[in-house]
Amino acid sequence: MREADVVIAGGGLAGSFAAAMLGRAGIGAAIVDPHTVYPEDFRCEKLDGVQMHTIGLTGLTDAVLRASTADRECWVARFGHVLEKRPGDQQGIMYDTLVNTARAEIPASVPFIHAKVMDIATGPERQTVKLSNGDEISARLVVVATGLNPNIREKLDITRDIISAGHSISIGFNAKPADPRGFPFPALTYFSESPTDKMAYITLFPVGSMMRANLFGYRHLHDPWLKKLREAPRETLYGIWPGLRALMGDFTVDGFVKIRPVDLYVTGGYRQQGVVLVGDAFATSCPAAGTGARKALVDVERLCNVHIPQWLKTPGMGEGKIAAFYDDPVKRACDDYSSEKAFGLRAFTLDTSAAGIARRWIKFGLHWGKGTMRSLMTPAPSTVVHDDEGNAPQLARGDRHF
Numbered sequence: 001m002r003e004a005d006v007v008i009a010g011g012g013l014a015g016s017f018a019a020a021m022l023g024r025a026g027i028g029a030a031i032v033d034p035h036t037v038y039p040e041d042f043r044c045e046k047l048d049g050v051q052m053h054t055i056g057l058t059g060l061t062d063a064v065l066r067a068s069t070a071d072r073e074c075w076v077a078r079f080g081h082v083l084e085k086r087p088g089d090q091q092g093i094m095y096d097t098l099v100n101t102a103r104a105e106i107p108a109s110v111p112f113i114h115a116k117v118m119d120i121a122t123g124p125e126r127q128t129v130k131l132s133n134g135d136e137i138s139a140r141l142v143v144v145a146t147g148l149n150p151n152i153r154e155k156l157d158i159t160r161d162i163i164s165a166g167h168s169i170s171i172g173f174n175a176k177p178a179d180p181r182g183f184p185f186p187a188l189t190y191f192s193e194s195p196t197d198k199m200a201y202i203t204l205f206p207v208g209s210m211m212r213a214n215l216f217g218y219r220h221l222h223d224p225w226l227k228k229l230r231e232a233p234r235e236t237l238y239g240i241w242p243g244l245r246a247l248m249g250d251f252t253v254d255g256f257v258k259i260r261p262v263d264l265y266v267t268g269g270y271r272q273q274g275v276v277l278v279g280d281a282f283a284t285s286c287p288a289a290g291t292g293a294r295k296a297l298v299d300v301e302r303l304c305n306v307h308i309p310q311w312l313k314t315p316g317m318g319e320g321k322i323a324a325f326y327d328d329p330v331k332r333a334c335d336d337y338s339s340e341k342a343f344g345l346r347a348f349t350l351d352t353s354a355a356g357i358a359r360r361w362i363k364f365g366l367h368w369g370k371g372t373m374r375s376l377m378t379p380a381p382s383t384v385v386h387d388d389e390g391n392a393p394q395l396a397r398g399d400r401h402f
């Protein structure tokens with residue numbers, strides 16, 4: 001039987017970051033995941049400034065920056081009007097690239113075992129992990145980072161309570177502009193024009209040489225609108241948001257339109273000796289709220305920087321020790337924020353009452369105010385050129401994007 005201080009079940013975002021951090025800290029860890037290379041998967045595809053800050057605390061910033069694409073500037077728009085040009089703080093990166101980048105940072109001292117965890121027997125001192133290849137590992141602690149897969153949680157009698165079935169729908173595609181000069185914006189976030197759209201916003205951001213689009217909303221997976229979107233993406237999108245056409249112009253979809261519904265769930269009975277749940281294994285988040293990656297990263301940062309080094313200092317791995325992680329104020333605040341944002345954004349997008357309409361106008365008024373202040377305080381961008389008479393501003397050829 002292999003021995004380790006910590007076994008990580010699952011090598012997705014949370015598990016791979018945890019393995020890299022524990023290995024670098026000199027902790028005797030092993031990681032188990034069936035995929036030698038993390039496969040293509042439609043999940044989080046960009047990291048915002050707050051997520052990059054958390055990555056800074058994991059020590060993997062340089063690796064992530066090398067593998068991702070900075071957006072430089074993001075236009076915020078609604079009804080065909082640009083409200084604000086925000087300084088860029090987002091890094092575009094496909095999910096498999098992100099996970100594989102973290103995996104490449106796992107030191108050789110941490111064995112990566114390509115198998116599935118089939119069962120875990122827990123105890124106050126040591127845990128036994130059974131693998132699909134017949135091997136067994138004995139460890140002081142098991143980090144369960146198995147994402148949406150319910151098997152291990154079920155084996156541990158950890159319940160999954162769905163708090164919002166089909167909470168939101170996420171759509172991803174590559175947008176290719178018809179104009180060979182590219183899209184006029186470096187990145188764009190375009191908000192819903194009406195609550196009857198049942199869509200929250202679309203965000204376009206560069207990943208390498210392509211412009212990636214993520215569209216989030218609140219439609220049922222079998223809504224015929226989604227079928228139409230797959231068949232005729234541009235016209236279906238412009239059908240609900242005619243103002244978007246003024247900004248995006250003609251475009252085609254390069255490759256597939258990926259559509260994924262998300263249920264929000266929380267777990268119960270997770271306070272157990274010897275095991276700790278992180279990321280989606282603990283609870284899901286709404287992709288429209290954009291908090292899932294942050295939640296997984298905050299879990300791992302708190303666990304690997306604070307709690308595991310503390311737990312390993314003394315014998316035993318009882319429930320009392322593990323509770324310190326679930327009660328960690330930084331983790332709790334992040335989980336609460338994620339949950340509030342998931343329900344708050346949905347209500348904000350779908351509210352048809354006068355108060356709801358007023359709230360949306362106030363929000364976009366604030367964006368416009370910020371944008372106006374910023375443009376008054378910064379010199380005119382070099383992207384705007386004038387014709388011979390010095391009027392009719394238009395974008396310079398070389399400043400179009402993708």
Ligand SMILES: Cc1cc2nc3c(=O)[nH]c(=O)nc-3n(C[C@H](O)[C@H](O)[C@H](O)COP(=O)(O)OP(=O)(O)OC[C@H]3O[C@@H](n4cnc5c(N)ncnc54)[C@H](O)[C@@H]3O)c2cc1C
Binds near residue numbers: 042044046115118286
């Ligand atoms: C469509 C979609 C869009 C999203 N968009 C965003 C976004 O824009 N912003 C954002 O912040 N978040 C977003 N999220 C959420 C975010 O991607 C997730 O919260 C995050 O990736 C979860 O990471 P994880 O490590 O917990 O799970 P995963 O990355 O899913 O990792 C789980 C790993 O466990 C492994 N595994 C499973 N079972 C076993 C087993 N028995 N033994 C060993 N290994 C096992 C799997 O192979 C996998 O590698 C989105 C999610 C979805 C579904």
